[in-house]
Amino acid sequence: MSLNFEKTKPVRVGSIEIGGPAFVMIAGPCSIESLEQFSQTAEAVKKSGAVMLRGGMFKLRTNPQSFQGMGSDAFSIAREVKARTGMQFVSEITDPRQVGDFMDVVDMFQVGSRNMHNYSLLKELGQVQTPVLLKRGFSGLISEWLYSAEYIVKHGNPNVVLCERGIRTFETATRNTFDLNAIAYVKQHSHLPVIADPSHATGATSLVTPMSLAAAAAGADGLIIEVHPDPSVALSDGFQALTPDMFQSLMARLERILTALDRPLAQAAQKPTC
Numbered sequence: 001m002s003l004n005f006e007k008t009k010p011v012r013v014g015s016i017e018i019g020g021p022a023f024v025m026i027a028g029p030c031s032i033e034s035l036e037q038f039s040q041t042a043e044a045v046k047k048s049g050a051v052m053l054r055g056g057m058f059k060l061r062t063n064p065q066s067f068q069g070m071g072s073d074a075f076s077i078a079r080e081v082k083a084r085t086g087m088q089f090v091s092e093i094t095d096p097r098q099v100g101d102f103m104d105v106v107d108m109f110q111v112g113s114r115n116m117h118n119y120s121l122l123k124e125l126g127q128v129q130t131p132v133l134l135k136r137g138f139s140g141l142i143s144e145w146l147y148s149a150e151y152i153v154k155h156g157n158p159n160v161v162l163c164e165r166g167i168r169t170f171e172t173a174t175r176n177t178f179d180l181n182a183i184a185y186v187k188q189h190s191h192l193p194v195i196a197d198p199s200h201a202t203g204a205t206s207l208v209t210p211m212s213l214a215a216a217a218a219g220a221d222g223l224i225i226e227v228h229p230d231p232s233v234a235l236s237d238g239f240q241a242l243t244p245d246m247f248q249s250l251m252a253r254l255e256r257i258l259t260a261l262d263r264p265l266a267q268a269a270q271k272p273t274c
């Protein structure tokens with residue numbers, strides 16, 4: 001089987017290449033909650049093969065009463081865990097005025113589903129060279145998603161990675177409907193790499209592993225997965241989080257799919273020994 005790798009132009013996040021032959025695993029909690037929670041999660045996902053960390057600091061919640069994230073109090077936690085693990089870090093930016101503060105903390109900006117149409121934010125992210133993970137709006141057409149990516153590129157930043165995270169349809173059994181078509185479609189119609197987010201696409205812990213395998217088979221260049229040491233006490237999205245053990249089992253099953261697809265798993269760069 002040959003997937004369309006030649007067409008995708010890889011984007012580098014530090015030593016990690018997204019959109020090349022190797023499949024990139026990004027994992028971590030929905031929200032950073034404490035140094036202990038974030039470092040425990042980071043160490044566990046790294047051990048199982050993740051090369052990048054996720055962790056929300058500013059959360060855009062539908063309900064204003066819900067936990068809104070630690071905000072800038074999470075910056076020092078993120079810096080410390082990055083230093084301890086050597087992992088690249090992606091986190092959601094919610095306002096164009098945050099770009100300067102975020103630049104010192106993240107290796108990749110995440111634009112969330114609710115901000116895919118926030119053109120001021122997209123234009124501001126075009127002014128820097130830090131890579132951007134652009135999530136698809138939950139009511140966004142593929143064409144609108146690609147136009148949003150073009151906003152960032154046109155304003156000067158070519159380092160855009162798309163992220164399919166499920167869309168709103170008439171189906172309510174799952175939180176969203178995972179649009180696997182979109183993954184195969186953008187691989188064929190765009191040069192941008194694409195990451196899949198089965199956590200938000202399904203909204204259910206038990207569905208994350210099967211849909212991760214499906215996304216890899218559909219041609220995704222990597223996955224972003226929510227993992228929490230104890231999902232029952234998570235401050236956001238615990239109902240879709242994997243435990244570190246579940247993440248380890250997902251990785252074991254994923255590696256079998258990747259072998260069949262002839263795709264290696266992206267490895268972290270070896271720290272130089274002196």
Ligand code: PEP
Pocket residue numbers: 030056060111112113114135165200
């Ligand atoms: C998230 O990644 O935690 C998140 C809020 O995602 P989305 O923007 O896709 O809803």
Ligand code: MN
Pocket residue numbers: 030031200226236237
């Ligand atoms: Mn989440």
